[in-house]
Amino acid sequence: xxxxxxxxxxxxxxxxxxxxxxxxxxxxxxxxxxxxxxxxxxxxxxxxxxxxxxxxxxxxxxxxxxxxxxxxxxxxxxxxxxxxxxxxxxxxxxxxxxxxxxxxxxxxxxxxxxxxxxxxxxxxxxxxxxxxxxxxxxxxxxxxxxxxxxxxxxxxxxxxxxxxxxxxxxxxxxxxxxxxxxxxxxxxxxxxxxxxxxxxxxxxxxxxxxxxxxxxxxxxxxxxxxxxxxxxxxxxxxxxxxxxxxxxxxxxxxxxxxxxxxxxxxxxxxxxxxxxxxxxxxxxxxxxxxxxxxxxxxxxxxxxxxxxxxxxxxxxxxxxxxxxxxxxxxxxxxxxxxxxxxxxxxxxxxxxxxxxxxxx
Amino acid sequence: xxxxxxxxxxxxxxxxxxxxxxxxxxxxxxxxxxxxxxxxxxxxxxxxxxxxxxxxxxxxxxxxxxxxxxxxxxxxxxxxxxxxxxxxxxxxxxxxxxxxxxxxxxxxxxxxxxxxxxxxxxxxxxxxxxxxxxxxxxxxxxxxxxxxxxxxxxxxxxxxxxxxxxxxxxxxxxxxxxxxxxxxxxxxxxxxxxxxxxxxxxxxxxxxxxxxxxxxxxxxxxxxxxxxxxxxxxxxxxxxxxxxxxxxxxxxxxxxxxxxxxxxxxxxxxxxxxxxxxxxxxxxxxxxxxxxxxxxxxxxxxxxxxxxxxxxxxxxxxxxxxxxxxxxxxxxxxxxxxxxxxxxxxxxxxxxxxxxxxxxxxxxxxxxxxxxxxxxxxxxxxxxxxxxxxxxxxxxxxxxxxxxxxxxxxxxxxxxxxxxxxxxxxxxxxxxxxxxxxxxxxxxxxxxxxxx
Ligand SMILES: Cc1cc2nc3c(=O)[nH]c(=O)nc-3n(C[C@H](O)[C@H](O)[C@H](O)COP(=O)(O)O)c2cc1C
Numbered sequence: 001x002x003x004x005x006x007x008x009x010x011x012x013x014x015x016x017x018x019x020x021x022x023x024x025x026x027x028x029x030x031x032x033x034x035x036x037x038x039x040x041x042x043x044x045x046x047x048x049x050x051x052x053x054x055x056x057x058x059x060x061x062x063x064x065x066x067x068x069x070x071x072x073x074x075x076x077x078x079x080x081x082x083x084x085x086x087x088x089x090x091x092x093x094x095x096x097x098x099x100x101x102x103x104x105x106x107x108x109x110x111x112x113x114x115x116x117x118x119x120x121x122x123x124x125x126x127x128x129x130x131x132x133x134x135x136x137x138x139x140x141x142x143x144x145x146x147x148x149x150x151x152x153x154x155x156x157x158x159x160x161x162x163x164x165x166x167x168x169x170x171x172x173x174x175x176x177x178x179x180x181x182x183x184x185x186x187x188x189x190x191x192x193x194x195x196x197x198x199x200x201x202x203x204x205x206x207x208x209x210x211x212x213x214x215x216x217x218x219x220x221x222x223x224x225x226x227x228x229x230x231x232x233x234x235x236x237x238x239x240x241x242x243x244x245x246x247x248x249x250x251x252x253x254x255x256x257x258x259x260x261x262x263x264x265x266x267x268x269x270x271x272x273x274x275x276x277x278x279x280x281x282x283x284x285x286x287x288x289x290x291x292x293x294x295x296x297x298x299x300x301x302x303x304x305x306x307x308x309x310x311x312x313x314x315x316x317x318x319x320x321x322x323x324x325x326x327x328x329x330x331x332x333x334x335x336x337x338x339x340x341x342x343x344x345x346x347x348x349x350x351x352x353x354x355x356x357x358x359x360x
Numbered sequence: 361x362x363x364x365x366x367x368x369x370x371x372x373x374x375x376x377x378x379x380x381x382x383x384x385x386x387x388x389x390x391x392x393x394x395x396x397x398x399x400x401x402x403x404x405x406x407x408x409x410x411x412x413x414x415x416x417x418x419x420x421x422x423x424x425x426x427x428x429x430x431x432x433x434x435x436x437x438x439x440x441x442x443x444x445x446x447x448x449x450x451x452x453x454x455x456x457x458x459x460x461x462x463x464x465x466x467x468x469x470x471x472x473x474x475x476x477x478x479x480x481x482x483x484x485x486x487x488x489x490x491x492x493x494x495x496x497x498x499x500x501x502x503x504x505x506x507x508x509x510x511x512x513x514x515x516x517x518x519x520x521x522x523x524x525x526x527x528x529x530x531x532x533x534x535x536x537x538x539x540x541x542x543x544x545x546x547x548x549x550x551x552x553x554x555x556x557x558x559x560x561x562x563x564x565x566x567x568x569x570x571x572x573x574x575x576x577x578x579x580x581x582x583x584x585x586x587x588x589x590x591x592x593x594x595x596x597x598x599x600x601x602x603x604x605x606x607x608x609x610x611x612x613x614x615x616x617x618x619x620x621x622x623x624x625x626x627x628x629x630x631x632x633x634x635x636x637x638x639x640x641x642x643x644x645x646x647x648x649x650x651x652x653x654x655x656x657x658x659x660x661x662x663x664x665x666x667x668x669x670x671x672x673x674x675x676x677x678x679x680x681x682x683x684x685x686x687x688x689x690x691x692x693x694x695x696x697x698x699x700x701x702x703x704x705x706x707x708x709x710x711x712x713x714x715x716x717x718x719x720x721x722x723x724x725x726x727x728x729x730x731x732x733x734x735x736x737x738x739x740x741x742x743x744x745x746x747x748x749x750x751x752x753x754x755x756x757x758x759x760x761x762x763x764x765x766x767x768x769x770x771x772x773x774x775x776x777x778x779x780x781x782x783x784x785x786x787x788x789x790x791x792x793x794x795x796x797x798x799x800x801x802x803x804x805x806x807x808x809x810x811x812x
Contacts, residue, residue, distance in 0.1 A: 022486075022489040022564060022565060023489055023490065023492070024458070024459070024490045048478065048479070048482070048563065049560075050563065051546060051561075051563050051564070052563055052564075053482075053485075053486040053489060053490065053563070053564060054482055054483050054486040056452065057451065057452070057455045057483060057486040057487060057490060058455075058486070058490065060452045060453075060455035060456045061455045061456065061458050061459055061490045061491075062459070063456050063459070064406070064410070064456050064457075064459040064460050065459045079476070079478075079479070080479060081474065081475070081511055081512060082512075083430070083510040083511060084449070084474075084475070087448075087449040088449045088451070088452050090448070090449070091448035091449040091452035091453060092452055094404060094405070094406060094448050094453075095406045095448070095452060095453060095456035096456075097406065111560055112560075114558060114559050114560050115478045115558055115559075115560040116476050116478055116479075116558060117556060117557045117558040117559075118476065145446065150446065152395055152396075154396050156657070157442050157655040157656065157657035157658065158441045158442060158657075159395055159441060159442060159443055159444055159445060160439070160441050160445050160446075161441070162438055162439040162440075162441045165432065165439045174512070175511075175512045176509075176514075177509075177510050177511075178431070178509035178510055179510070180432060180439070182429060182430060182431070182432060182446065182447060182449075183404075183446065183447065183448055183449060184404055184446040
């Protein structure tokens with residue numbers, strides 16, 4: 001779908017993180033709010049090293065109580081089992097009927113290592129190398145069942161066609177997996193992989209494996225340059241750069257009324273902060289900023305992290321989103337039902353089925 | 361054993377009658393689950409899980425149970441293709457089911473060999489929080505090199521070590537669940553033992569029912585000892601009256617040395633129920649289900665699992681092979697052994713000769729056992745008798761159909777149990793512990809932070 005400017009519609013996402021929240025309702029409230037705004041997806045962060053519930057569990061709990069929005073938990077790959085990780089993400093896709101994503105993350109601290117007692121802490125570069133391998137084996141395991149593997153053929157007594165189930169025989173630097181998965185191929189084929197490329201060490205994993213990459217930028221020109229760089233790198237890895245959505249990560253503080261609290265800041269750029277670029281102002285000026293970046297062709301959309309979750313997400317959905325819809329830059333309803341459809345991304349071809357169909 | 365059709369009168373509840381506990385097992389990945397029946401639906405779509413869980417909650421069951429398998433079974437080096445295969449990851453499904461149920465307990469089987477205590481304790485604590493105190497963990501120990509090939513560590517634990525790791529695993533999880541202060545602040549933990557040496561801060565406060573309920577499934581003396589020392593529920597295979605009573609007495613007898621009483625551990629065999637309007641009709645339906653469970657192809661496969669050789673040239677409706685099994689051929693993987701193949705083969709041949717049974721009929725006779733067959737009245741009376749005579753505290757019902765396999769039971773048998781006064785007519789509590797009549801675990805005293 002394209003807009004009057006000829007550019008694709010914006011993709012918008014929001015974080016639903018809330019400190020000290022262990023029961024389901026507050027997460028459900030925020031996700032429903034984001035869904036009311038027709039956002040592409042919500043993210044929920046996670047780490048073994050700080051208080052909080054398991055993010056994938058929270059978004060599974062939220063899934064049956066929502067209908068369309070994509071659900072992206074952070075899933076760490078350092079002290080976890082790749083086989084378990086891929087099974088859980090695939091299952092999130094089953095329980096949400098095609099709305100799952102995941103944001104691979106590493107655990108680089110000694111504190112996190114001590115919680116498991118299995119390995120010492122390792123440098124981030126090494127851990128991201130491993131995370132890339134986990135992303136790789138995950139797609140293989142998701143493909144280890146071809147879509148039509150389950151045949152239920154009463155005549156021959158066969159429930160599955162085992163020619164369509166595949167050992168993946170993956171050998172990585174720190175782990176190996178035989179396969180196939182215990183979970184049949186999920187509804188989206190591959191749940192959506194979101195990589196936080198604002199971290200230097202994650203950049204290459206983003207270019208290689210991400211469907212959605214999150215980037216930091218202070219203004220449209222910088223954003224456009226980062227996006228071009230990621231697309232170039234993706235192409236070097238043999239990927240179609242148009243199959244990568246680049247979203248600007250933006251913290252938002254919408255406590256400042258209709259217009260920017262900081263003069264000149266509305267249509268301008270965000271402020272640098274320790275936690276990444278921060279927009280402080282009103283929902284109307286935020287819409288101006290988004291529209292300006294879109295016009296400049298800088299990014300495919302935005303990932304917002306509200307500073308005050310309930311307040312800022314409400315203002316985003318009730319203020320900024322309708323303005324963007326009015327300008328024809330953002331959808332007014334979900335035309336599709338899966339997360340991939342929201343992103344305009346094709347359902348991936350099964351790598352094993354493709355091989356089997358290859359006559360050579 | 362089967363029920364007679366005698367109509368036992370519902371009786372008023374006597375003061376000493378035990379209440380029956382019921383749980384629902386989602387149909388498994390094996391030939392017990394019939395997929396050829398036209399009523400059989402997806403084993404993977406969320407709608408199937410939702411239907412069975414809602415049925416169980418309508419029946420006021422204690423909990424909904426999911427088994428685990430971490431590698432697809434193989435036969436002759438290839439993925440086994442005759443049974444239902446493929447399932448979603450349990451904890452993720454249960455978190456989703458927490459959204460569509462209100463009171464039902466949610467039990468996941470999670471292996472203590474291919475997981476780590478910190479992550480597992482955290483995942484169960486999360487489920488307990490998100491479900492308002494309804495989580496349970498079935499701690500299994502199975503570990504074979506075959507399954508291990510999917511994990512970082514490979515197959516690495518001897519049989520002797522499995523329960524020592526499982527026991528330390530559960531004890532460690534409980535240390536983590538107890539680690540926050542009563543005021544809701546993280547408090548450092550440190551555990552040093554044979555299998556785990558870990559320290560830090562747990563990420564969640566104590567959960568709404570204190571700890572998730574711990575279930576044990578496994579039958580060796582080590583398994584029973586582990587259950588007696590650490591479990592809240594045992595999931596057993598002993599579903600006959602005599603075997604149930606013996607198991608019950610044995611396990612409950614082990615509790616005292618751990619300072620526990622008979623009420624602290626519920627014994628729940630996995631059982632099947634086949635209903636009919638008459639006893640004869642129920643028997644006929646039961647026989648039909650057994651034939652569906654053991655297809656001609658399945659009969660040969662089961663035989664190959666015992667004989668350890670390819671028997672594909674045999675006629676399933678013909679006689680058993682007169683050759684002896686090849687022991688340790690490794691023909692079949694990911695499945696539990698039925699005992700010494702030479703002995704099993706001899707028994708099966710003797711049975712086949714004595715009764716004039718074909719291969720398929722012999723396999724049906726020896727491998728399918730149905731627990732309760734009869735009219736709803738007869739089955740209700742028999743379930744009650746099992747519980748009142750200490751053969752069980754309740755049952756984990758294993759239906760053969762996905763997802764409608766418990767509809768009849770809930771509609772027809774549950775009301776009769778209620779009339780007998782041995783089954784709840786409404787949930788009286790909100791947590792799984794309260795359904796099971798289990799005490800909330802005592803938080804161990806700690807020097808710091810507990811200055812009351
Ligand atoms: C009723 C029952 C259910 C079981 N369910 C599972 C299961 O879902 N997944 C699994 O890996 N093992 C399962 N097991 C296997 C046990 O965890 C254990 O590995 C096995 O029984 C061997 O231990 P044992 O020698 O103490 O019996 C089950 C065992 C029993 C008796």
